[in-house]
Amino acid sequence: MRLVRIGDATSAVGKDLRAALVSWGRGDEVVGGIALLGVQPPGSDQPIDAVVVLPRGVLVIVGVDLPDPAVRLDAPLGGQWKTDGWPLVRPDGATNPAAEALAATAAVTGLLQAGRVEPVPVSTVVAIGPYVSQVSQPTADLVRGVRILHPEPMNLLTAARELATHPRPCTVAEAGRILAALHPTGPDLGDLAAEGFPHAAAAATTTLIPRVVDGPAAPKPVAAPKQGGLRWLPIIAAILVAILLITGIAVAISSASDSGHQRDPDGNRPGPVPVDGVGFTARGSAEHTDCAAHAFGDVRGWLEANGCARLIRARFEATSDGKHAAVLVSVLRFSSSSSATELRTVADRSGGGGVADQAAEGVAWPGDRKPTFESAAYASGREGNSLKLVQAVWLDQPSAPDDPALKEIVTKALQLSLAR
Incomplete structure (x- = not known):
């Protein structure tokens, strides 16, 4: 990756961001691309910490400085941010700093569309400083293409690989037009092929099938x-x-x-499955072979690199002491037990990601309930060559990851069988 310093960092965490980008090195051995640092695209109200033009996408990276370091940051795009459980209030009165980042992304997207350059995905990364150990984002926000993270090199690299997913890489000429639109007075960057941009798009091949015109076929004699x-x-x-x-x-x-x-009429419906005093009622399941497409965070990055044989996502509603919970049970099957063990280590890490509910892909939860698995209790377990990940949230009251009753539900849900 080549870094082009145009202006100063607009935030204190911008220095950490630049250090992370520098660590990727020149060329395309890691990710490639061009990073415009401190650029203010035409029409933007203020400079942006970095606009990273990758062969398969554009990242708009905006730095946000928190008042103090935090262990956990709850960062929904549409709600109040909280640091270690306390509402975030900045001196400027903003309670959701992501609004600034989304506005910057919208401005860049509009600029590229107005310039009629190659339509590549433009995604948002909010770089948080001075330090955050764990960031919790709703699954819907992750699917939307927004990542909120502390800009450590691996965190940022994972986000880049998850977000820059255009089917065809931009050519050198197309990348040049994108860079010119973002910074019209910028220097000539020369040949961009060394940063992963091909000189020409792959040519499509067409096979012409000759048309053969025959005379009318002779009628076959019909036997009497x-x-x-x-x-x-x-x-x-x-x-x-x-x-x-x-x-x-x-x-x-x-x-x-x-x-x-x-x-x-309910005779054919399966009843609740009792597990140590908790009843689990099935609410549908789905099976996939493209496991990474339905995961997020570090879990998705691991699956993109290693894959899995099959993913099963099953929904349940659990009843415990008169309270109702939504439960998502995900089973990832592998060809070897070592893969399941390795992925479990990734998933069990704080902020390591997981498997998304189908609601993030447009498949609503059955009935009139709309659970979101943010602040969900979590448990994991092994079954031979399979890894089981369980999340649970209350359907009728707020949830917390350390809720004892929810922790009991996810632990017991590990005993459910998803044989298919």
Whole structure:
């Protein structure tokens, strides 16, 4: 990656951000691309800490300085931020600093669209300082393409690989137009191929299939029917009538039997599965082979690098002491137990990511409930070559990751079987 210093850092954490980008080194061995530091694109109200143009996407990185270091930051895009459980209040009165970053991203997106440059995904990274150990983001915000993190080199690299996912890399010429739109008076950067931009897009190949025009096919001679075969027609008709009568009787008997079962409309629905005093009612499941596409954070990065054989996501509603919880059970199957052990180490780390609920992909939770698995209790377990990850939140009251009742639910949910 090549760094182009245009202006000063707009935040104190901007120095950490620049150090992280420098650590990736020149060239495309790590990620490639061009980073414009301290750039103020035309039409923007203020400079941006960094706009990173990667071969497969653009990252708008905005630095945000917290009053003090924090162990945990709860950072929803649409709500109040909290540091270690306390509402964040900055001197300027902002309670959600992400609004500034989203506005900067919108300005960059509008600029590129107005310039009619290659449409690449423009994503947002909010760099938090002076230090945050764990950042909690709602799954919907992660799927939206926003990452909030302390800019350590690996954190930032993981975000870049997750967000820059354009199907085709920008060519040298296209990257040049993007950079010119962002900083029209910038220096000539020369050949960008060393930073991972190809000189030309891969050419599509077309195979022409010649059209063959034949004359009309000669009609095949039709053999005259044998007269002897006509004598069998009455016998065949009688057999068909008998078969139809037998089939009608069987259908009538079956219908009568089925109508008796329909008296209980819930008779075919599975009831709650009791596990040590907690009832788990299934609410649907989904199976995938593209495991990384349904994960987030470090878990997604690990799956992109290593893959998995199959992912099963199952929803349950649990009842404990009269309270109701939404439970997401995810099972990742591997060809070896060592892979499951390695991924469990990643998932168990604070802020290590996990598997997203289907609601983040547009599949609503059954019924009128809309649980979000932020502040969810968590547990993990191993089953042979499989890893099981469980999250749970209350459906009728606020949740907390250390809620004893929720912790009990996720621990017991590890005993559920998702055989498919």
